Amino acid sequence: MIAGLVLLAGGAAVGLFGSLLGLGGGILLVPLLTLGFGRPLREAVAISLVSVIVTSSAGAGIYLRRHVANLRLGMVLELFTACGALLGGLIAFALPVPVLEGLFAALLAYVAFNMLRRRPPKATATPQPPADEVLVPPSGEGTDPVALPAASRATAVPPVAVVPTPAVPMPSTWPFVRSLSGPGYTVTRMPFGVVGAVFAGIVSALLGVGGGIVKVPLMNLAMGVPLKVATATSNMMIGITATSSAVIYLLRDEINPYIAGPVALGVFVGASVGARVINRIDTAFLQNLFVAVLIVTAAQMAAKAVGL
């Protein structure tokens, strides 16, 4: 019974801190399960995928109700993230575990680096949107049964430095791509989107993350999609992306329901709580603490990868 409660609490902590810090759940959950609970990496990745689907579905429901996500663009891109996830799911069983651990260590280091880069700017520096800018939901927050940032923070929001949408995007000459545009913006450079979506799917399937770290900058910087729409659309796409690879893990008996259950439940509850207290908590200290945790975790994962 104690182990079940500890897993539940661990999931809740991941959901809560992921929600407060704008980190994806997978980036926290996989190290927790492997380094903290001694679970095999593939099992941890599989459980992480299940957890991100839960928070993605909840968040996508809210985003779609508020018409923030671009359903048409998301469905086209998720076709390619799903292809990438299928590929990644197969690669995951072909690669040796130490290689996967090394890749995850690199991802952790990259996220830590980006969290350091996106610290609040000085008055004279080039204005950078705060971490919350990509997370702030439309008005009405707190009235929903499933709080918006609970999912967006836990699954979709990449801890990357964000840059405003290019001012003058070049319109696509392909009518279908133009039809994917939304109110006030035009979708551009679809080929970048396709290639990036496949890559995001592979990353998601290999490492058990939502892939927002790739998709949001891709849509925002390369395709001319406003940041908030890109975040919401990425969040919506995670469900199918993660499902495409999760079924491979499921049918290869890598999902332990006794662990996945309490962890997914905990992540959902923790992320929901985080969404409700975010405005009352100073996350600056938490962020600094977390950069340190990420660096230490990356080092541990790297050491595990090389057999130390």
Next chain:
Amino acid sequence: MSAAPDPRVNETAYRLEARISRLLVAGTYLAIGLVLVGVVAMLATGVDPLALATPTFDAGRIPADVAAGRPEGFLWLGLIAVLVLPLGRVSVAGVGFLAARDTRLALVSLAVLLVVSASILAAVGLER
């Protein structure tokens, strides 16, 4: 960017998004509810999740496990609901696009479902 309805977005798309939204929110609660029942049953029966080997997934056994009140049945059912939910979203969207005579997006929805089916086939193929 405002979340207020934009006149350029047609009513059909808005209705479809609202329908999908309801499905996702309700589906999430259902899935989490099933997982919650499984977790409570697991805790009540004193199962140590870290001490158990990963059980083999057998969809045919789930109904019997649920009927018998075994935690494993509810946990599997909840987790399957989690995995099925995005597929439900794509299916509803596909039907909606078809009804709106948006053939290309309907075909995209179908293609997404085919890719997930390919994942299942690939997993089964790997098992052999």
